[in-house]
Amino acid sequence: MQSRYFTLNDHPKGLPTTDLFTLEHTDLTPLQEGEVRIRNTWLSVDPYMRGRMDGVTTYIEPFQLGQPLDGAAVGEIIESRDARLKVGDKVRHMGGWRDIAQLPAEQVEALPEFDVPDQAYLGVLGMPGTTAWVGLNIIAQMQEGDNVLVSAASGAVGSLAVQLAKAKGGTVVGIAGDQKKLDWLESIGVKAVSYKGKDAKQLSEDLKQACPEGFDVYYENVGGACLEAALNNLRVGARIAVCGMISRYNDEGPSSGPANLAMLLVRRARMEGFIVFEHWQHHNDFLNEVAPKIAKGEIDYQETVAEGLEQTPDAFLQLFSGKNQGKMLIKL
């Protein structure tokens, strides 16, 4: 049986292009004891993968040139040599960017039994959803009534973050670009602020207008002007959870940082970077809180779906052009 998979043939400089990716195939070796074979049905592409393409170890191992890329995926067991998993079981694992995955069973997790679509475990109930929950609750220690600002607020992480924040009762402001995304935010009761065409000063004034009392929590997905504007609008004792700085991921050289970092001092604020994989012990708490709400339709989550393995690189690149709304997925 063959597996088709993508490899990276060079380290991108700045924004990656599709010609950096090659679709290859290989004959799978016979299953070893303890291994399973999975037909993937959904693949995930995520912004953090960009960091793995530079060939340097940051908080996660870099992708190796010419080797199969990986990432989160959902699929169905088609062959098993492990007692814990049987043919037909639906599973989540990290053997993405390919159609057929073959892995040790211990690296594969059966999908929980909530009444939700399978692909939800890659988005709103997967790594992005857990990231939103951990950032707000563990890193920023969000309290009832907190005013919360979220950048990239209609993205896979941000769209859940704004809804979790709304449930705590304070003013929630989301920064986004496209009108469609702004409309969606307003439709769920979030004050939407566009960053388009604005420098940090203008954005700062618009945030002040949206929430004159300032923010207790800033959920940082973007960096750049958003961070500078947010720093100008912190309340005393504010907490900033730094989940990502996507505006910088494709920078070829260093750009300058916010000119107003001293606001951390003026507002006695805290800023903390985190990686969700290091807080995975909270995944079940997250799941038990959020999955029932997903099943009941109480949380609005969005997906952008590309069809076919061949579309994976394009889907990945769309993450950086802001074209996706909510979780970017590939359906096989």
Next chain:
Amino acid sequence: MQSRYFTLNDHPKGLPTTDLFTLEHTDLTPLQEGEVRIRNTWLSVDPYMRGRMDGVTTYIEPFQLGQPLDGAAVGEIIESRDARLKVGDKVRHMGGWRDIAQLPAEQVEALPEFDVPDQAYLGVLGMPGTTAWVGLNIIAQMQEGDNVLVSAASGAVGSLAVQLAKAKGGTVVGIAGDQKKLDWLESIGVKAVSYKGKDAKQLSEDLKQACPEGFDVYYENVGGACLEAALNNLRVGARIAVCGMISRYNDEGPSSGPANLAMLLVRRARMEGFIVFEHWQHHNDFLNEVAPKIAKGEIDYQETVAEGLEQTPDAFLQLFSGKNQGKMLIKL
């Protein structure tokens, strides 16, 4: 009886100059019930006072133009209409920038009875010392064996910070400018790194050489290139206590910030601003730990002393030229 005091006659633009300060005098009103009159013997000037000269409220009320400036001072009661304090008592209070202070007794604190010079309560056992202790222990949660980096490491705050850090057993690196300051740091077992003539990249390389394993704690007094270089040398889980950013206090316009803030994410680090006055509940813990060591001569602290009330503005301005070593004081 007359009191001589300084006033500010305009808000400084950039670095203040001596002509902004006016020495005035007034006849004191008779003491009211509950008030005391103090002959000041030592005055303190501190970098945070610069922020109070801009006429805007940050974390502390701004100085009013034409009104007596204030700040920490030590003196002796010369008249009292309060049962708690009697003539001859030595006290600490905020009626500085003047020779004779007249205050409600409740704003005046008798000096503790450790065997130390009076002026120590303005420096190594006063606000600067407490700032060093709170930043390391409460904000940065310093642990045994932590590698600690301190900027402005021979200043009033930094010089105690490096010694408290040394006592925890890890590698301690101090950033300073003048050779005399660097020599002092080396003499107490701190690795000294000069910032003079270096950009963030060079400083970053020098810090790496001084402590290749990176820092668990960065005690931030400076901002600018020091912060950028420190961000490049953090260990995973590092904590940055932001006590001040003196390199920016006299900037007329915003300068850009560090280009590498995303290191907070890569190293899952935390950066937190604090104001010592909000953590004053720890002052006695600090005093009980540090004052006996001062009395026994186990801590090396430095003072730069100007003589005479007239020297107060010049002494204040020297804080920004790096001329003082340790605590800047005025002896009356």
